[in-house]
Amino acid sequence: MKKIGMIGIGMMGHGIASNLLKHGHQLSVLAHPGNQPLGDLVAAGSSVYQTPAELARHAQIIILCVTGTPQVEDVLLGDEGVLKGLQAGTIVIDCSTALPTSTERVAQSIMAQGGLFLDAPMTRTPKEAAEGRLNLLVGGDAALFEQCKPILQCFAENIVHAGPIGAGHRMKLLHNYVSLGSVALLAEAAACAQVAGVDPHVFIEVLGKGGGWGAPLERLKPYLTDQDPSGLRFSVANSLKDLSYYNQMAKEINADHTVAQAVKQTLEAAVQEGGAQAFMPEIVTLIAKRQAS
Numbered sequence: 001m002k003k004i005g006m007i008g009i010g011m012m013g014h015g016i017a018s019n020l021l022k023h024g025h026q027l028s029v030l031a032h033p034g035n036q037p038l039g040d041l042v043a044a045g046s047s048v049y050q051t052p053a054e055l056a057r058h059a060q061i062i063i064l065c066v067t068g069t070p071q072v073e074d075v076l077l078g079d080e081g082v083l084k085g086l087q088a089g090t091i092v093i094d095c096s097t098a099l100p101t102s103t104e105r106v107a108q109s110i111m112a113q114g115g116l117f118l119d120a121p122m123t124r125t126p127k128e129a130a131e132g133r134l135n136l137l138v139g140g141d142a143a144l145f146e147q148c149k150p151i152l153q154c155f156a157e158n159i160v161h162a163g164p165i166g167a168g169h170r171m172k173l174l175h176n177y178v179s180l181g182s183v184a185l186l187a188e189a190a191a192c193a194q195v196a197g198v199d200p201h202v203f204i205e206v207l208g209k210g211g212g213w214g215a216p217l218e219r220l221k222p223y224l225t226d227q228d229p230s231g232l233r234f235s236v237a238n239s240l241k242d243l244s245y246y247n248q249m250a251k252e253i254n255a256d257h258t259v260a261q262a263v264k265q266t267l268e269a270a271v272q273e274g275g276a277q278a279f280m281p282e283i284v285t286l287i288a289k290r291q292a293s
Helices: 011-022 039-043 052-056 069-077 100-112 126-131 142-152 167-196 200-208 215-226 236-252 258-275 280-292
Strands: 003-007 026-030 047-049 061-064 091-094 116-119 134-139 156-163
Touching: 003 011, 003 052, 011 026, 011 039, 011 126, 011 134, 026 052, 061 069, 069 100, 091 100, 091 142, 100 116, 100 167, 100 236, 116 142, 116 167, 134 142, 134 167, 142 156, 156 167, 167 200, 167 215, 167 236, 167 258, 167 280, 200 215, 215 280, 236 258, 236 280, 258 280
Parallel strands: 003 026, 003 061, 026 047, 061 091, 091 116, 134 156
Antiparallel strands: 116 134
């Protein structure tokens, strides 16, 4: 049994926390207005701390599951951040989506104080988080990866060692660009079909039996047929954040990102039109309104 501290008990983090408790680990969590309700975790034995530093003083392993780079840097490096309470030998595992260059910098700060670091961003949805079936893309020392694997297996079923520190976050941005970019492309096509009067069932059938088959279409299907966006419970705002990170990463290494920039512009327009908190399938309607106007 390990003493594990978790920062970020949102829709994904809550599932991770629940599974850590189910596997018998001693869990503490950080109080935060953005958390999901903590009642069930506390009832199962979790402790709650008010600052990252306080949490760090009581943890052998600290797992981050926050929104992005600014939040990671704040909880680790801020005035009451993890570094203020970090014990030598504590392992920090960052499951957030973050800029790889920032990941490398914060990892150096952790290690300079005697800690250890893995970046382990995840793919899949809150449903798989609750089921303990996430995918993890891990960057860091190979021996440390093997040491932490039993902890990661508490909430993930597919775990890939992507390379050194930062490699997990680089692979996550590549993955999300392809995944969210494919959804955006299909959403634009579905909006065009809607404006053109094409039956959504026909649209789905033809693409499903041809070159449009795959996870993006399956995630859009409930919205196209029944206006149910739950096939992809990922907000437009978070999608824009990930595409912005991808474009920045590509720019930093002088990689072409022409298509990625176009996807980013599509998401920026959706946010400007009031769709920031909409789930990704709902951009079909936002785009269709734009095309029809």
